[in-house]
Structures are given as C-alpha cells and as structure tokens.
Amino acid sequence: MMIIRLTTEQLTTIEAHGESTYPNEGAGFLLGHIPDPDTLLIEVVLPVENKRETEAQYNRYELSQKDYLRAELEAAKQGIDLVGVFHSHPDHPSSPSVFDRDHALPHFAYLITSVQAGKAAITQAWRLREGRECFDEDRLVIVG
Amino acid sequence: MASIRIPAPLRAYTDGNEHVTISGRTVDEGLRDLAGQYPALEKHLFTDGKLRSFVNVFIGEEDIRFLDGVDTPVKEDDRLMIIPSIAGG
DSSP, X not given: OOEEEEEHHHHHHHHHHHHHHTTSOOEEEEEEEEEETTEEEXXXXXXXXXXXXXXXXXXXXXXXXXXXXXXXXXXXXXXXXXXXXXXXXXXXXXXXXXXXXHHOOTTOEXXXXXXXXXXXXXXXXXXXXXXXXOEEEEEEEEEO | OEEEEOOGGGGGGTTTOSEEXXXXXXXXXXXXXXXXXXXXXXXXXXXXXXXXXXXXXXXXXXXXXXXXXXXXBOOTTOEEEEEXXXXXX
C-alpha cells in the first residue's frame, strides 16, 4: 500500500470539481513526485473537461489526448511527474468499476470521490494491480 | 532508427526511459519490437494480440488511426509517441 499525501486545499479542489460536474462525472490529473517507494506526494491538482458525450457523462469520463500531453509537459516543466487521475462517482461508491479497471494504467494513482446528491461524501485512492486483475487501495493522508 | 516516446505511467517498464529506439517497417512491428525489448510492457499495450483500444499512437502529430492504423509505415527518422486514453466510469 502506498501513502498518498495531499493538502486539504488539494482535496477540496478535487471534491469541489466533482460537486460542480454533478450529476455527471468530473475528472482531472494529479502531478507530483515519489520521495520514497512507499509515498506519493501530490503537488498539483489539475481539473480538466470531461470529453465524453454529454448523455454518457453520468457514469463515464474521458480526458482528451491534448489535455494528457499538456499535463505531462506541465509536470516536466515543474520537474515532477504525472502521477495519477481523479474522478467522481455521482451517487455511487468511491470504489473503481470494472470499466475503470479495463481502462486503468499501472503505476498511476486513481482517486475516486463519491458525490451523493451533489455533495462530496468520501474520496478514496486506488492503484491497479500489476496483473490488471483488480485495484488495491492506497492510503490517503491529508496534510496541512 | 525511429524512436518512440513512452508516457509517464509506462516508464516503469522501460527502465525510466522516456524515449526508446525501435526497429520495424510498420507501427505494428515497431510496437512489437518495443514489447520485445521490454516484455513487461506487452500486456499494457496489447490484448488478445491487438493494440489496446486506449493506447493511441502518433507519428509526429498524426494519429495512426487517421493513417493506416498499425500498418502505417515507419521511416528511419520518424518520432512516434504513445498517448494513453484516460477514461473510466
């Protein structure tokens, strides 16, 4: 299990984005670095537009290739890495779906916020297992 | 030789290398050469022997889907790039 450290302000940004896109899914990128093998330090939270067609956004998200490249280049500019993705589950639990697993990348942190009736309820962090068979939960630690 | 840019989440399988030199006359051959150099990459690039749907490959700024797909010819000095589709539900 990895420990993911992020600030209260960053968590608020993630959860507020999920509330702002409710009843649709909202998503974005996480930039940061890994100071030791068990710790991921989030440094930048980058909400971006959900590019799925509007009628599918209630349970699907997709980020554009242009936004992906922009996030990688921004991370490189800051001397950090693109380390993960966050998204919301409107009126559903903060655990990954089969669809999430099928589209997940290894070595990425996946933060999922459950948004219940428009209000962020809980955010959990997940990581795809090496064999792609399931996710394991990471531990979120809120600092500052 | 042609080279390919590896996206951040897959660099754990390329010894941290952002750019890898590949050989092959087509995109398919180039990607299989890449997977041959770094076998652990294979399951993240291919499923049932085909390129995963969320793995997008560009030659320069051109998406190979708008060229000849994985049959697109690769020239000696081409610069390829993998950009993963980030999606979920």
